[in-house]
Amino acid sequence: MSDTITPNNNKIELYTSKFYATCTLxxxxxxxxxxxxxxxxxLVKCRLQVQPNLYKGNLQGMKTILQKEGLSKLFTGVGATAIGYSLQGAGKYGGYEFFKHFYSQTLLSGDMEKIHKHRTSIYLAASATAEFIADIMLCPFEAIKVRQQTTIPSFCNNVWEGFSKIYKTEGFGSLYKGITPLWCRQIPYTMCKFTSFERIVEYIYSKLPTKKQDMNPLQQISVSFVGGYLAGILCAAVSHPADVMVSKINNERKAGQSMGDATKQIYKRIGFMGLWNGLGVRIVMIGTLTSFQWLIYDSFKAYVGLPTSG
Known part of the structure; x- marks a missing residue:
């Protein structure tokens, strides 16, 4: 057992309400x-998606913001980000664990041979369902975040002011005008994130001389970190065009305009290549995010006495 992780001796039974609550946390x-x-x-990625010529690159963008707007403005949208993605993380990780077991039991009757054979389909279905629900919680805060980040100067100073302004001037429904492109971005992203992670980690373990159950928590978490980064690169590319559309629709869609009309109008203006603006920045961001998310998530699971993912 690694000296760097001291697990909780209170055993948590798998697939119980306490197990799902722990995974949600x-x-x-x-x-x-x-x-x-x-x-x-x-911040730089979203601004480049809306105004491709605003900065020459990621570092130059951050330097420009720092010089012209100040250090605090580099964290524009951090409040909405923290709240929205905490809620999304709860639904995504907790929901994934729940639906993975639920589909295995209901669709495959708990038959381990069938579950192993169809495990990729289970991963895809469970992650898609979990993300669908998680995005409903994320969407209002994503709308506020994108509006904050893509208006210069920002249309609000904090998440509560942003919520109040949008609600009073555009109505509550405006906070969900980006739900469809958000689903289009996040569901494929999460399906790729969880499924590729599971299969990459499975492959890594198959090539190691020591079986997973014989490894200490630190060794297992290291595998999760590597698998998470590789999965992050894949899912960043898969979901990027929809990510660009989310930023542009939240920023440009007019009141009363249908989602289809807004999407057609934006695509006509930016073209196919415009859907890939900011991809390099997003690969770095999502690869780093995904690897550290799995690192933190599996470290937490190991600490409370649960097996690591994969």
Whole structure:
């Protein structure tokens, strides 16, 4: 047992309400702080998605913001990010654990041979369902965050002021006008994130001389970190076009305009190549985010006495 992780001796039975509550808490801890920590990168990415010629690159963008707007403005949108992605992490990680077991039991009757054979389908279905629900909690805060980050100067000073302004001038429904592109971005992203992570980690363990159950927690968490980074690169590329659309729709969609019309109008203006603006920044951001999320999530699981993921 590693000296760097001291597990809790109170055993948590798998697939109980306490197990799911623990995984939900782990998701909050993994997602809220990590997304908040990369707010400066997210700020530059969102602005470049809306105005491609605003900065020459990520570092130049942050330097420009620092010089012209001040240090605090590098973290524009951090409040909405922290709240929104904590809620999303709760639904995503806790929901994934729940639906993975639920589908295994209901669709495959708990038959381990069938579960192993169809495990990729289980991963895909469970992650998609969990993310669908998680995005409903995330969407209002994502709308506020994007509006804060893509208006110069920012249309509000904090998340509560942003919520109040949008609610009073545009109505509550405006906070959900980006839900469809958010689903289009996040569901494929999460399906790729969880499924590729599971299969990459499975492959890594198959090539190691020591079986997973014989490894100490630190060794297992190291595997999770590597698997998480590789999975992050894949899911960043898969979900990037929808990510660009989320930023532009939240920023540009007019009141009363349908989602389809807004999407067509934006695509006509930016073209296919415009959907890939900011991809390099997002690969760095999402790869880092995903690896540290799995690192934190599995460290937390190991600490409370649960097995690591994968």
């Amino acid at each position: 782990g998701g909050i801890i993994a997602c809220g702080p990590t997304h908040s920590s990369v707010t400066p990168l997210d």
